[in-house]
Amino acid sequence: MLCAIRTADGKARAAPPAGERQRREHERQGGGIVSDRTIRIGTRGSQLALAQASEVRARLMAAHGLPEEAFQVEVISTSGDRILDRPLSEVGGKGLFTKEIELALLDGTIDLAVHSSKDVATVLPGGLELSAYLPREDVRDVFIGRAAPTLAALPQGATVGSASLRRQAILKRMRPDLNVVIFRGNVQTRLRKLGEGQADGTLLAMAGLNRMNMAHVATEVLDPEVFPPAPGQGAIVIESRIDDAFVRGMVAAIADEATATALTAERGFLAELDGSCRTPIAARALIAGDGTLTLHGMILRPDGSEMHETRREGVAEDAELIGRLAARTVLEAAGPGFFDGWTA
Template identity: 70%
Template sequence: MGERISGEADKGGATIRIGTRGSQLALAQAAEVRARLMAAHGLPEEAFAIEIISTSGDRILDRPLSEVGGKGLFTKEIELALLERRIDIAVHSSKDMATAVPEGLSLFAYLPREDVRDVFIGRSVETIADLPRGARVGTASLRRQALLKRLRPDLDIVTFRGNVQSRLRKLEAGEVEATLLALAGLKRLANEAAATQILDAQSFPPAPGQGAICIQGRDGDGAVETLVAPIADAPTGVALGAERAFLAVLDGSCRTPIAAHAVPDGAGGLAFHGMILTPDGASVHETRLSGSAADAEALGREAGRRVLEAAGPGFFAGWAD
């Protein structure tokens, strides 16, 4: 597998080990990180080794994430490999990241964000409005479930786990009438055409971090931090700082339907939209704030405090356990 990178990044042959999940989407994301690092440093592809690490989230497919541990199921084995120095960097979908990063690790960089919107994919209809009453719709996301039930309380929402390809196969086989996926993932898989309706981010806001790839490394690993610095996208970092701060105030996980979208305006400003819902979509609290991009995390925290205050202390009780 080559030697572990140490000291300054070695352009003469040291292997930089990139840890990732094994789905086609995860591999596409790792390949994008590798390509950007190659271009930034003039490194050959042989300077990198993509290490596939199986996660609990990949193995447990028969239950909702909310029942088996939440977001960390897609990251903890990869983070352990990083802590044990079996890999040099970890590549994750930012929306899979728990609010608390394990001690000894940090998020070093975010790549430029892809489209944040969700898409509806119908088997025999093109839009949510076209679905017949009581139609079965498959999703693994409590946020998508709640937003969908908010629009169409008559629908039958069923748990739909698995990677993008397996969900599309289940849809084609008729297990459900429709499903919802992230447009960013379809784009990275060159399968954007599968979408039958692109959902508006204002009325159907994304998960915190949706569309953003993050790179995680070990604290104090200056060589790796220097290596990834040239490919870090500052506007995405600002947006994710606000969204993750909002999530942290709410103690959010896959157990709670939470949406957040921060948009830097390019002139030092930041617009933030946050929302919390009950799983049935019947109760919704949202806030929209604007402020300075330099205060992104404070803006996210304030948005979190506002929706919590509006919702009251019992909002997450019972169903969020």
């Protein structure tokens, strides 16, 4: 069967008969999932987002013995990509990076969506589920310095650009003398702004740089014990329709259980706090060899003037409960009204 497909570069062409024969031979020999159905992968259009979608496609190809032509990458522009002149906290939060992609899932335009886990809201639209996490990348943040190679070496009053309230709040707590400004845009945009002298330094996720083979631009890798990551940082997640058993079965072959467990704890922490990019929240879950899960959670005021953190551990099977109990601990320490007035 010949079918028109559209590749990541936007060019349409027909899937070659050889690819069809390869899939049928793979099925005859007892291989993985085989179907005439072209799997449409929805993603944002940044270089990082396309690298993540390509990784998902490559893993699915390897897991099921399918050719590249069995997958069609659909680039979807999101509100978060288009609105660059205001902080996300003023225009609706991180859901702006997933809303249009989730709508495409719901209306059947795509079959699965690839997201950075930290961009996904704790409450999904009805009919959708997080069906698989890929093995987690490096969770750490990095500093990229123009005026100095490390945060500690920055001169008094230096300007650091970041789009993340979490990063801004931790920076202000560590270095109240710094001038912290909003830096919106994808990785390449932020690096361009830095090169133009709009700031003396910026912060990015190590995972994203690794996925784009750009780790060399980091001048300092930050200790996650001191500078903890956002919940979900470093993990790619696949979202799909609950009623699509075919896609669920396909992505199950590349799902990483340890990452899913850790993210369940971190998202539980976030959900209990009702957190979003409007609130500076950090969380990192680690699973020991004996199955013990430890969660380090933190909340801060945006100006860094107040911070509360906790560590809670338990069995990995109780991941969500561990996250929620950790959130209750920091909320109790912070007292009523900690998030009032600056989360709207």
